[in-house]
Amino acid sequence: MSGARPIDRFFHPVLLSKKLKSKPVSIDVGSAGLPERVVLFRTSKGKIAATQDRCPHRGSPLSLGELRNDELVCPYHGWRVDRDGATTHPTSGPIKKCRVPTYSVHEADGFIWMASSHLARRASFPDVSEWTHMGSYEIPIDAPLELVLDNFNEDEHFPYVHKVLGWNEEGAHDVQFSCDVRGDELSVNYRGPQRDFFGRSFFMLPKNGFFDNKWVVRFDPVRISYLVTATDCAGNPVAPLRQHVVIYFVPVQKHKTVIRVMQYSSLGNSRWRLLLKMMAPLTIMVSKWDLEHDKHLLEKIVALSPDPGPIRYGTYDEPLLQARKLLRKVYWAEPTRAEVGHERSAQDPEFSL
Numbered sequence: 001m002s003g004a005r006p007i008d009r010f011f012h013p014v015l016l017s018k019k020l021k022s023k024p025v026s027i028d029v030g031s032a033g034l035p036e037r038v039v040l041f042r043t044s045k046g047k048i049a050a051t052q053d054r055c056p057h058r059g060s061p062l063s064l065g066e067l068r069n070d071e072l073v074c075p076y077h078g079w080r081v082d083r084d085g086a087t088t089h090p091t092s093g094p095i096k097k098c099r100v101p102t103y104s105v106h107e108a109d110g111f112i113w114m115a116s117s118h119l120a121r122r123a124s125f126p127d128v129s130e131w132t133h134m135g136s137y138e139i140p141i142d143a144p145l146e147l148v149l150d151n152f153n154e155d156e157h158f159p160y161v162h163k164v165l166g167w168n169e170e171g172a173h174d175v176q177f178s179c180d181v182r183g184d185e186l187s188v189n190y191r192g193p194q195r196d197f198f199g200r201s202f203f204m205l206p207k208n209g210f211f212d213n214k215w216v217v218r219f220d221p222v223r224i225s226y227l228v229t230a231t232d233c234a235g236n237p238v239a240p241l242r243q244h245v246v247i248y249f250v251p252v253q254k255h256k257t258v259i260r261v262m263q264y265s266s267l268g269n270s271r272w273r274l275l276l277k278m279m280a281p282l283t284i285m286v287s288k289w290d291l292e293h294d295k296h297l298l299e300k301i302v303a304l305s306p307d308p309g310p311i312r313y314g315t316y317d318e319p320l321l322q323a324r325k326l327l328r329k330v331y332w333a334e335p336t337r338a339e340v341g342h343e344r345s346a347q348d349p350e351f352s353l
C-alpha cells in the first residue's frame with residue numbers, strides 16, 4: 001500500500017548497522033510519517049526484521065522484551081511476535097487475526113534502511129563502485145529538517161563555522177558559485193581558495209589550491225551527494241585525493257533531524273585502496289568533527305529562537321529556495337500552489353531575493 005507519508009514512499013536509513021546486535025532496538029521515525037515507534041531486531045540467521053514497537057495486547061514496547069527463537073517476547077505477559085508480525089500466546093498458542101504491522105528493511109552502506117510499504121524500492125544511490133568506503137556515521141541534530149537542509153545547501157558559512165576545509169574570510173572574495181535545477185534535482189557548485197590548516201598535507205591538499213565542492217540534492221528521500229576535489233582556480237584537478245560524501249536527512253521529530261553520512265574516497269586508482277583504508281579512521285574523525293560544528297550552531301539557533309521569523313535571502317541562498325520548493329513537492333508530496341489555487345504574492349519567500 002502506498003500513501004502520502006515519506007516513509008510509505010521512500011526507504012530511509014534509520015540506524016547504523018553496527019548498532020543492531022543481539023538486542024532489539026527501538027527507533028523513531030515520527031516525522032517521516034510513522035506515529036508509532038518501530039522495533040528492529042536480527043534473527044539467528046542475521047536477517048533484519050522490523051515491526052511496530054507496541055504489543056497488540058496491552059501496548060507494552062516489544063523492544064523492552066527479549067528475543068527468543070527469533071521471536072520478540074513481550075516483557076508484560078509474554079505474548080510473542082515473529083518477524084512477519086504473527087502473534088503467539090505463551091500458553092494457548094497462535095492468536096488468530098492478531099498481527100503486528102511489519103516494515104520492509106535491508107542493509108547497505110553501513111546502515112539499515114526501512115520503508116513502511118512492502119511495495120517501496122530504495123531510490124537510486126549515487127554510483128560508488130569506483131570509490132573506497134571510508135566509513136558511515138550519524139549525527140542527531142535538535143533542529144527541524146528544513147533548517148538542517150538549509151545549512152548543508154550552502155558553503156557561505158565555511159569561513160565562520162568551519163576550521164579546515166574550504167576558504168577563510170579573505171578567500172570568500174574569490175568564491176565562484178552556481179546553482180541549477182533540472183526536474184526534481186538540484187545541483188550546486190562552489191569553488192574557492194583552500195585555506196591553510198594544520199594537517200593540510202594529510203589530505204594531500206597543495207598550498208594555494210582551490211576547494212571545489214559540487215553537490216546534487218535529491219528529495220526521494222532527502223539526500224545530498226557531495227564531490228570534493230582540490231583544483232586550480234579554473235577547476236582543473238591538482239591533487240589525486242577526492243572525497244565523495246553522501247548525507248541523508250531523516251526527520252525523526254518536529255525539531256529533531258538525524259543526518260546519516262556515508263563517506264568515500266578515491267586516489268584515482270584501485271591499487272591505493274589499502275592506503276585509503278589506513279587513512280579512513282582519521283578522515284572520518286575529521287569529517288565528523290567538522291559536521292559537529294554545523295550541529296552546534298544549528299542547535300543554538302533553534303534554542304535561542306525557535307521561530308526565527310522572516311528570512312532575508314542573500315547571494316548564496318538560491319539553492320535554499322529551490323530546495324524548500326522541491327522538499328514540499330517531492331518529499332512531503334504537498335499540493336502545488338496551482339493545485340490549491342494559490343495566488344502568487346510578493347510576500348512569498350521565493351520573491352524576496
Ligand code: FES
Binds near residue numbers: 078
Ligand atoms: S502487553 Fe504484551 S503481552 Fe500483555
Ligand SMILES: [Fe+2]
Binds near residue numbers: 157161162
Ligand atoms: Fe557546514
